[in-house]
Amino acid sequence: TLSNKFYDIKNNFFSSGKINEKNIQDGIKAIEEALINADVNFRVVKGLVKRVKEKALGEELIKSVKPGDQFVQIVHYELVELMKSDDEERLPITKDLTVIMMVGLQGSGKTTTCGKLARYLIKKGHRPLLVAADTQRPAAIEQLKVLGKTLGEQISEERGEDFEVPVYSAPQDPPPKICKDAIPIAKENNNDIVILDTAGRLHIDDALMDELLSIRKKTKPDHVFFVMDSMTGQNAFDSAKIFNEQINIDGVVLTKLDSDAKGGAALSIKEVTGKPVKFVGVGEKLDALEEFHADRMANRILG
Amino acid sequence: FQIGRKIDEAFLEDLEERLIMADVGLDTTKYLIDALKSSYKDKEIKEKDQILTFLKENLKERLTQKGNELKLNEDGPTVILVIGVNGSGKTTSIAKLAHHFVQQDKKVLLGAGDTFRAAAIDQLEIWAERIGIDIVKHKMGSDPAAVAFDAVQAALSRESDIIIIDTAGRLHTQKNLMKELQKIHNVLKKKIPEAPHEVLLILDATIGQNAITQAELFSAATPITGIFLSKLDGTAKGGVVLAIQNQLDIPVKFIGLGEKCEDMEAFDSEQFVDALLS
């Protein structure tokens, strides 16, 4: 495990109490291996360890009493620095009508996250409208409708009064039109948030990436979330890069973190897009959404 | 690749990078590179273009060790159980398998064993309708083992050739859900002693090293007979299947190449290896 690696790093590489190029190189190699095993992209690892090495060779490490501890601290610090975002508020809602757009690869957890985000926002006093803009996947619309109904029942139970989570769908219309039409409907219905559920797609599918751009143009979303499976391997780098280049994402939701996947994809995504992870999915239920914390993620990646 | 020159450190580093980027993983990559280096020392390969051939042959051999085809039941319905983590492509892959068998004039029946997720039964029902086959389903929230039981019962009485059972997505770390899988497996076995004849683990090609743990823990719950590697039409290479073959001896039987029911192919180790190293 990685914590074993760190134990090794502290005790073997730096046990002599002397710092030199050799034991820093050994420590670096151990970190590289740990990060690759944690699914951090190869290119990102190279850049990261370069920064760690520069720091480790600097004054800081030489002077410290426990060099092994200091080395591990430097790595941890670099990871947190990379992933943290300075936003206190993960999802600032400042307007009368806020549009949130969910995008990502097939099966990453978008539809479920739409439901979770709706619940999160309802708890903060908002009234979201869910928009079923996936007209491709069999029963995708039905899936969102069931989630809306389930959420409405949960909230009604919790509040002791009827609360509805409406779902707008128009299966015969193309997705950009569905999304665009949802906005006046939200206003009419006194909803202050519109959450657009889009179909999963490949970043290399030009037609479908154009469709996303069209939705973006027509709805001018305040938040575009890239939803990514936390078990994703090296591919996280390319898919996040291209989604960001083509439609400019604002933030990331990393899903299925209730698994034992290390989640190195989180590092790769931040490095290549510069956009922060805002939320993490930690289960299948509608309350299984947490705010992202960089230090917790760093601990998880480092084992 | 610059072919035709002597092997050198830079070339090996480039190869290493490619393998890692293909999700082959650190340990398996090291193992392969070491095998190359010792073959080079033993003078089996002298030129760079020989390296790639040697590596491809080596990989192809590993991936074709066990039978890559489905084993069909000779007298009675073949029971196929489909399992995997959430969103890996189980339901869609079942549609592809069903379509594949219908093309071969086989009588196919589906069992809607995901009684948990929103609209899961609806989703499989739509596929059954599109392909023109029957489906056995209960209400949402019912016991999946009961659905499995009824589905096999129906397959026997309708004399279906193939019965494919869908299950809810689950994490390999959810012990109670792994137990549920065992229960489904045992129920199938009770109904037909040889069943399930095939247990296919659906692995998303975009998943990294966690796929190995998935294969380990899922096979601890129900012995897996093959992998269906989905979403290979993306840019991910699915290199983890090498480690899975090495460590668990589980072969890849099918690959998914899209979202339509025609988008499936039988696993071809040569094509896979070529794509892996391209």
Ligand SMILES: Nc1nc2c(ncn2[C@@H]2O[C@H](COP(=O)(O)OP(=O)(O)OP(=O)(O)O)[C@@H](O)[C@H]2O)c(=O)[nH]1
């Ligand atoms: N364990 C776990 N499962 C999750 C999480 N988020 C989503 N899921 C499950 O992952 C599967 C896929 O979720 P969906 O919401 O259908 O994914 P999607 O991105 O909308 O899929 P497509 O629309 O087909 O691209 C479902 O079984 C969900 O219940 C999570 O945080 N943890």
Ligand SMILES: Nc1nc2c(ncn2[C@@H]2O[C@H](COP(=O)(O)OP(=O)(O)OP(=O)(O)O)[C@@H](O)[C@H]2O)c(=O)[nH]1
């Ligand atoms: N591009 C591509 N998409 C695929 C492939 N296989 C499945 N998908 C898509 O992946 C998404 C998830 O597929 P599902 O069949 O619902 O996955 P699942 O494992 O049954 O999901 P749960 O039941 O929620 O765990 C859907 O959008 C499918 O269309 C494939 O081979 N290629």
Ligand SMILES: [Mg+2]
């Ligand atoms: Mg969806």
Ligand SMILES: [Mg+2]
């Ligand atoms: Mg399914």
